[in-house]
Amino acid sequence: MSSIQTEPAPLESAPLLQAQSLRFARNDEAIFGPLDFSLHAGETVLIEGDNGSGKTTLLKVLSGLLEATSGSVLLHGTPLTLAKLSHQVALLGHLLGLKLELSALENLRFATGIGGIRPGITPHLALASVGLEGFEDAPLRTLSAGQRKRVALARLLLVPAALWLLDEPYANLDRGGIDLVNRLLEHHARRGGAALITSHGAYAFTSGTPRRLALKTAA
Amino acid sequence: MKPGSTSAASFALLRRDLLLVWRRRGDALNPLLFAIIVVALFPFALGPEAAVLSRIAAGTIFVAVLLAMLLSLDALFRSDLEDGSLEQLVVSPHPLALLLGCKILVHWMTTALPLIVIAPLLAQLLQLPDKTLPVLLTALALATPLLSLIGAVCVALTVGMRRSGMLLTLLVLPLIVPALIFGAGACNAAQNGFAYSAPLLWLAAWLVLALILAPLAAAAALKISLT
Numbered sequence: 001m002s003s004i005q006t007e008p009a010p011l012e013s014a015p016l017l018q019a020q021s022l023r024f025a026r027n028d029e030a031i032f033g034p035l036d037f038s039l040h041a042g043e044t045v046l047i048e049g050d051n052g053s054g055k056t057t058l059l060k061v062l063s064g065l066l067e068a069t070s071g072s073v074l075l076h077g078t079p080l081t082l083a084k085l086s087h088q089v090a091l092l093g094h095l096l097g098l099k100l101e102l103s104a105l106e107n108l109r110f111a112t113g114i115g116g117i118r119p120g121i122t123p124h125l126a127l128a129s130v131g132l133e134g135f136e137d138a139p140l141r142t143l144s145a146g147q148r149k150r151v152a153l154a155r156l157l158l159v160p161a162a163l164w165l166l167d168e169p170y171a172n173l174d175r176g177g178i179d180l181v182n183r184l185l186e187h188h189a190r191r192g193g194a195a196l197i198t199s200h201g202a203y204a205f206t207s208g209t210p211r212r213l214a215l216k217t218a219a
Numbered sequence: 220m221k222p223g224s225t226s227a228a229s230f231a232l233l234r235r236d237l238l239l240v241w242r243r244r245g246d247a248l249n250p251l252l253f254a255i256i257v258v259a260l261f262p263f264a265l266g267p268e269a270a271v272l273s274r275i276a277a278g279t280i281f282v283a284v285l286l287a288m289l290l291s292l293d294a295l296f297r298s299d300l301e302d303g304s305l306e307q308l309v310v311s312p313h314p315l316a317l318l319l320g321c322k323i324l325v326h327w328m329t330t331a332l333p334l335i336v337i338a339p340l341l342a343q344l345l346q347l348p349d350k351t352l353p354v355l356l357t358a359l360a361l362a363t364p365l366l367s368l369i370g371a372v373c374v375a376l377t378v379g380m381r382r383s384g385m386l387l388t389l390l391v392l393p394l395i396v397p398a399l400i401f402g403a404g405a406c407n408a409a410q411n412g413f414a415y416s417a418p419l420l421w422l423a424a425w426l427v428l429a430l431i432l433a434p435l436a437a438a439a440a441l442k443i444s445l446t
Contacts, residue, residue, distance in 0.1 A: 095302055113222060160223070
């Protein structure tokens with residue numbers, strides 16, 4: 001069983017994301033929960049926990065990839081399955097969801113075709129803002145792991161999702177890349193988005209302290 | 220087309236998958252070469268007598284085409300599962316069944332369509348009578364999408380397993396045997412001067428049914444495979 005500690009959320013209007021006694025078990029073995037938390041617009045919450053404490057599973061449940069064993073997830077007050085129809089969630093998992101045979105630009109064009117595009121941004125601009133100017137047409141196979149991660153971050157900038165679910169966004173990134181993730185998160189929070197990110201806790205935020213959500217595996 | 224709309228998403232997926240096949244076009248040619256080699260070997264094994272060859276021509280071409288399509292079936296969702304693209308498709312706001320339908324369409328266009336295009340050449344190699352050729356092409360045009368659709372459901376069920384190749388073949392073969400019987404049966408009937416429309420109509424009926432149900436079943440199976 002896992003236990004949960006959260007600091008109280010700032011009181012605002014209806015939370016962007018709300019989990020109510022959310023629990024997930026695989027073959028009767030509890031992975032996490034029951035969890036109760038809410039995420040408001042403009043907030044970034046860091047999910048902390050040891051390996052195997054269910055961080056990735058939690059993100060999968062919140063994105064609708066896995067079905068919770070019990071409890072419910074509300075997006076803007078509506079259950080997740082219906083809310084997911086309105087382009088609300090962007091997921092960045094361990095697997096980036098990019099095709100190595102295609103160029104960065106082709107991958108991003110595909111992503112906007114599927115997920116839609118935020119007004120006022122183009123795939124070119126998004127690539128420039130993650131520091132990949134000049135790599136637009138290079139096949140992803142020729143880019144490094146960190147550069148591929150940056151392409152996946154550019155996808156987050158492009159699609160109009162209010163909620164970002166980022167699984168280990170700092171992995172594979174150099175110091176500049178870590179700063180980039182922090183800048184993107186701040187930018188996203190300022191324009192009213194929210195993000196839930198997982199980390200082993202080894203990375204420090206450059207500015208401000210995010211709210212923390214600790215997943216602990218009880219001994 | 221508004222970016223992010225369902226039609227834009229289908230179009231983007233079709234475009235991406237066709238582009239991927241083009242980038243790996245060497246692999247895409249394998250089924251075609253396989254079918255040509257199998258069919259070309261028969262005259263060597265059985266001798267060049269037209270009477271013998273033309274009797275087995277339709278059946279041989281049918282078997283070769285279906286086996287060639289099986290070769291590429293296993294890869295239908297595998298790379299998408301391994302690089303996380305599938306997760307992105309499931310999380311997307313569009314109906315998964317429709318997106319998978321697009322992937323199945325690309326599979327059919329890139330493996331079955333070239334096979335149908337070279338079928339007249341294969342028919343020549345085996346001395347198939349000219350009057351039977353239109354029936355063969357019609358039967359192939361009806362049976363190959365059926366295989367893509369039924370195969371996709373089986374691939375979706377087995378894609379989560381590590382060594383799914385053999386299991387996939389065992390699952391798919393019994394399901395496509397009726398298509399083989401009716402397709403090759405129509406050709407044989409036409410060759411012998413009998414009525415051949417009934418088996419073709421049966422194939423068409425199954426195709427309509429599979430077009431509606433298979434993408435839905437594949438979507439449900441894939442969601443299970445992802446967990």
